[in-house]
Amino acid sequence: MSLPSTFTSEEAYFKAAVDFLRSYAWIYREANTACIKSLDAMPVQFKDYFLELTNKELNTFPFVHEHLDGCPTEVLRFREQVAHLTPSIQTAPTTACKALTNDQSNHSRRMAPKKQHEIQELAANIHEHCADRTQLIIDLGSGLGYLSEALFKLNDNYMILGLEADEKRVRSARIRSQQLLSPETHLSISYQQLFVTAAENCRSQIEQFATELARSKGLTTKTATTTELSTTLIGLHACADLSINAMLLFLSIPQVQCLHIMPCCYHKLALTERGTFQNFPLSRALRSAMSADEALSFNRPFMRLACQQTNSRWRCDALKHTQHGTQMWTRALASALCDANELVKVKRYNLAQNDSIQNNPLYEYVQQRFQLHSQQTGDPLDWRAVHEQRFAELTGRYSDGKGARLAEALCCLQATIQQLCENVVLYDRLCYLQELAAVQHLSVEVRYEKLFDEKLSPRCRVLIAEKL
Numbered sequence: 001m002s003l004p005s006t007f008t009s010e011e012a013y014f015k016a017a018v019d020f021l022r023s024y025a026w027i028y029r030e031a032n033t034a035c036i037k038s039l040d041a042m043p044v045q046f047k048d049y050f051l052e053l054t055n056k057e058l059n060t061f062p063f064v065h066e067h068l069d070g071c072p073t074e075v076l077r078f079r080e081q082v083a084h085l086t087p088s089i090q091t092a093p094t095t096a097c098k099a100l101t102n103d104q105s106n107h108s109r110r111m112a113p114k115k116q117h118e119i120q121e122l123a124a125n126i127h128e129h130c131a132d133r134t135q136l137i138i139d140l141g142s143g144l145g146y147l148s149e150a151l152f153k154l155n156d157n158y159m160i161l162g163l164e165a166d167e168k169r170v171r172s173a174r175i176r177s178q179q180l181l182s183p184e185t186h187l188s189i190s191y192q193q194l195f196v197t198a199a200e201n202c203r204s205q206i207e208q209f210a211t212e213l214a215r216s217k218g219l220t221t222k223t224a225t226t227t228e229l230s231t232t233l234i235g236l237h238a239c240a241d242l243s244i245n246a247m248l249l250f251l252s253i254p255q256v257q258c259l260h261i262m263p264c265c266y267h268k269l270a271l272t273e274r275g276t277f278q279n280f281p282l283s284r285a286l287r288s289a290m291s292a293d294e295a296l297s298f299n300r301p302f303m304r305l306a307c308q309q310t311n312s313r314w315r316c317d318a319l320k321h322t323q324h325g326t327q328m329w330t331r332a333l334a335s336a337l338c339d340a341n342e343l344v345k346v347k348r349y350n351l352a353q354n355d356s357i358q359n360n361p362l363y364e365y366v367q368q369r370f371q372l373h374s375q376q377t378g379d380p381l382d383w384r385a386v387h388e389q390r391f392a393e394l395t396g397r398y399s400d401g402k403g404a405r406l407a408e409a410l411c412c413l414q415a416t417i418q419q420l421c422e423n424v425v426l427y428d429r430l431c432y433l434q435e436l437a438a439v440q441h442l443s444v445e446v447r448y449e450k451l452f453d454e455k456l457s458p459r460c461r462v463l464i465a466e467k468l
């Protein structure tokens with residue numbers, strides 16, 4: 001998440017990225033359950049092109065640096081612009097240490113491979129940077145404490161404070177650490193329940209927890225505090241606003257020297273009353289590239305796209321693409337039949353029938369597969385003649401399997417711009433952190449490193465900030 005090499009300033013980059021995204025807002029503006037609106041807005045050149053595409057071409061399309069023959073001008077321009085605005089992918093450095101990869105303990109083996117991979121890579125990366133210059137590590141959104149456990153395997157001298165909003169997780173993390181860590185480390189770790197923000201009272205609370213931990217370890221006297229303890233803030237899958245609050249805490253707590261945070265779930269960012277995000281856009285450069293009204297179209301579906309699967313898992317056989325497109329089209333079709341005060345839910349007993357989904361669903365099939373509900377009461381409702389009329393109109397407009405093919409085409413276009421959307425979101429944060437540091441006359445170095453195998457774990461970037 002950086003400035004693509006073809007740009008020399010963040011102002012120029014954000015302006016070009018916002019101009020591009022404005023022109024192609026139909027790709028990301030709607031939730032995929034409402035994708036018929038997006039298909040209606042898809043330019044005819046795109047529709048014609050995607051309806052004729054072979055599976056090989058469909059698989060290649062999102063990889064904008066790979067050549068694709070036969071693109072009409074509009075489609076070619078789209079691919080060229082995405083290539084220009086998306087930074088090239090750096091290969092992930094492999095950092096996982098033997099001490100972690102060889103760990104065959106029962107609790108490690110019970111962890112899902114994705115989680116195990118993430119924990120090993122991030123712990124090794126933190127350890128590599130912090131081993132000799134950090135006395136206290138604060139894990140923000142510590143969950144069940146997996147990351148601290150892995151860090152203790154690398155260095156049992158660490159002192160770790162895990163902060164977690166969910167009380168149940170705090171309790172489980174405490175139990176796990178008692179059971180799994182050696183007795184010598186019990187005084188070096190503390191899990192506390194706290195909803196972390198960057199507010200003054202939250203900072204004091206963190207300070208207090210840290211002081212109690214340092215005292216129990218005998219590192220500070222009764223009167224001294226932790227102001228001299230060199231501290232690192234860390235977090236794995238710090239969802240929504242937590243990673244932004246982590247950046248603010250990094251800047252505002254003097255003893256914090258380093259930050260290693262992996263953000264995720266951008267779509268869960270808090271909204272303002274106007275419906276924009278409180279924490280997006282943040283940097284001066286992106287804010288000036290986007291008008292206040294325009295910020296509204298960088299909405300939840302945009303953020304969801306920014307944090308969905310990357311294109312690394314896009315390539316698949318024709319049958320899988322057809323099944324996926326058909327599923328998405330059928331779901332959108334059912335939603336589009338509803339009145340404003342109605343919604344549909346997939347009927348449970350039909351969930352197992354994915355394999356038999358129909359490319360050109362009949363009205364009876366939609367009735368069988370989806371239950372209509374009242375939005376106000378949640379009560380089930382019967383399908384009516386008006387729904388059947390809408391069904392006839394929509395399936396007439398997208399006949400002969402076109403709806404399903406174009407739904408998959410839309411997914412293909414989303415996969416093509418996903419990395420660009422994520423880059424805008426994450427690079428904006430990096431620029432913001434640099435701006436705030438400059439205002440406070442703090443000299444900092446900030447960068448993203450790609451840590452994980454993105455096929456296994458799509459949110460694979462860690463924001464690393466260090467005070468110099």
Ligand SMILES: C[S@@+](CC[C@H](N)C(=O)[O-])C[C@H]1O[C@@H](n2cnc3c(N)ncnc32)[C@H](O)[C@@H]1O
Binds near residue numbers: 143164
């Ligand atoms: C996706 S989980 C990751 C848990 C853990 N870091 C891991 O990777 O196993 C995110 C965790 O952050 C916690 N969380 C989210 N926002 C928080 C906040 N503002 N303060 C404290 N915890 C928070 C959630 O309760 C959740 O346990």
